[in-house]
Amino acid sequence: MEAKLSETELRAWQGLLHAHHDLTRKLDAELRTEHRLSFGAYDVLLRLARAPGHSLSMTELATRVMLSPSGLTRLVDQLVDRGLVQRDRVEHDARVVMARLTSEGRRVLRGAAGTHLRGIRAHFTGRLTEAQLRNVASALETITGPHEPH
Amino acid sequence: MEAKLSETELRAWQGLLHAHHDLTRKLDAELRTEHRLSFGAYDVLLRLARAPGHSLSMTELATRVMLSPSGLTRLVDQLVDRGLVQRDRVEHDARVVMARLTSEGRRVLRGAAGTHLRGIRAHFTGRLTEAQLRNVASALETITGPHEPH
DNA sequence: TGTGGATACTTGCATCTGCAAGTGTCGGAT
DNA sequence: ATCCGACACTTGCAGATGCAAGTATCCACA
Numbered sequence: 592m593e594a595k596l597s598e599t600e601l602r603a604w605q606g607l608l609h610a611h612h613d614l615t616r617k618l619d620a621e622l623r624t625e626h627r628l629s630f631g632a633y634d635v636l637l638r639l640a641r642a643p644g645h646s647l648s649m650t651e652l653a654t655r656v657m658l659s660p661s662g663l664t665r666l667v668d669q670l671v672d673r674g675l676v677q678r679d680r681v682e683h684d685a686r687v688v689m690a691r692l693t694s695e696g697r698r699v700l701r702g703a704a705g706t707h708l709r710g711i712r713a714h715f716t717g718r719l720t721e722a723q724l725r726n727v728a729s730a731l732e733t734i735t736g737p738h739e740p741h
Numbered sequence: 742m743e744a745k746l747s748e749t750e751l752r753a754w755q756g757l758l759h760a761h762h763d764l765t766r767k768l769d770a771e772l773r774t775e776h777r778l779s780f781g782a783y784d785v786l787l788r789l790a791r792a793p794g795h796s797l798s799m800t801e802l803a804t805r806v807m808l809s810p811s812g813l814t815r816l817v818d819q820l821v822d823r824g825l826v827q828r829d830r831v832e833h834d835a836r837v838v839m840a841r842l843t844s845e846g847r848r849v850l851r852g853a854a855g856t857h858l859r860g861i862r863a864h865f866t867g868r869l870t871e872a873q874l875r876n877v878a879s880a881l882e883t884i885t886g887p888h889e890p891h
Numbered sequence: 892t893g894t895g896g897a898t899a900c901t902t903g904c905a906t907c908t909g910c911a912a913g914t915g916t917c918g919g920a921t
Numbered sequence: 922a923t924c925c926g927a928c929a930c931t932t933g934c935a936g937a938t939g940c941a942a943g944t945a946t947c948c949a950c951a
Contacts (some may be wrong), residue, residue: 602882664932712746727881800899895935901942909935914930916928918927
């Protein structure tokens with residue numbers, strides 16, 4: 592049996608849990624009340640907007656938004672119902688479904704982006720120095736591997 | 742409308758999301774398979790073990806484990822069913838319910854603690870330097886406020 | 892002493908989410 | 922040409938979780 596966590600280890604671990612909990616809760620609430628979007632839904636729209644042709648296969652999209660394939664299927668169902676996303680087929684492989692952002696989806700995303708950006712700055716990055724942000728970024732990337740810049 | 746997030750801001754934010762996702766997923770899976778405990782259940786047992794008399798009111802416990810009161814009620818229901826926790830009353834206030842760790846609960850917790858500790862070290866703190874941990878801890882505490890040491 | 896608002900918890904309900912299984916498709920090996 | 926394992930996605934089902942409402946109790950104040 593190993594020794595207990597050091598004070599520093601404990602603070603870092605607790606900090607990660609609390610920061611994530613508080614931030615996601617606040618940002619999700621802001622997006623919901625102001626734009627009727629969950630944080631997950633916003634993330635889907637954003638990833639699509641960044642993709643070539645505003646379009647990604649379900650599998651690629653699922654990995655980027657940290658959702659299981661089934662979870663993504665149902666989230667995209669909702670977005671399709673609201674007309675923000677459309678499902679397309681590709682010719683060379685009948686298995687894949689491409690999720691594509693509609694123009695209405697882009698419109699909604701533009702509105703929500705402002706809210707989300709303000710929220711991240713107000714609750715997170717704006718409270719830290721540039722050096723702190725760099726430290727946090729590199730430390731957390733160490734344990735997960737780096738993520739695509741965009 | 743504000744400017745986009747800087748590269749550093751984005752990396753820190755993405756890092757937080759990914760690190761939390763990966764870590765909670767791994768640690769939760771380890772606890773489940775080895776001890777039939779969810780991460781939340783483990784956290785409840787741990788908080789109780791640290792409390793005087795191994796006992797806390799539902800409300801105090803809920804704030805410490807980052808769960809809503811209703812969520813905690815149902816989680817404690819399960820632990821009571823398994824005999825790991827017991828519900829007590831206090832004399833001076835008939836509204837409060839004290840959750841108290843049983844001896845069986847302490848036994849299970851001792852077993853799970855080793856798994857959890859190894860997991861945190863293997864996936865998180867063990868991959869960072871002492872300086873990185875201090876930076877992460879102080880940065881994240883800045884945005885949530887510090888948490889009780891124990 | 893009686894009343895109304897706060898407090899502590901629980902329950903009803905809706906939502907989110909993942910795993911496992913199901914469906915249809917692809918492609919390499921025979 | 923056919924078969925079989927891999928793959929992409931969807932659906933069935935169960936568990937987790939929060940909000941709002943419900944219940945019981947407390948307490949300050951009239």
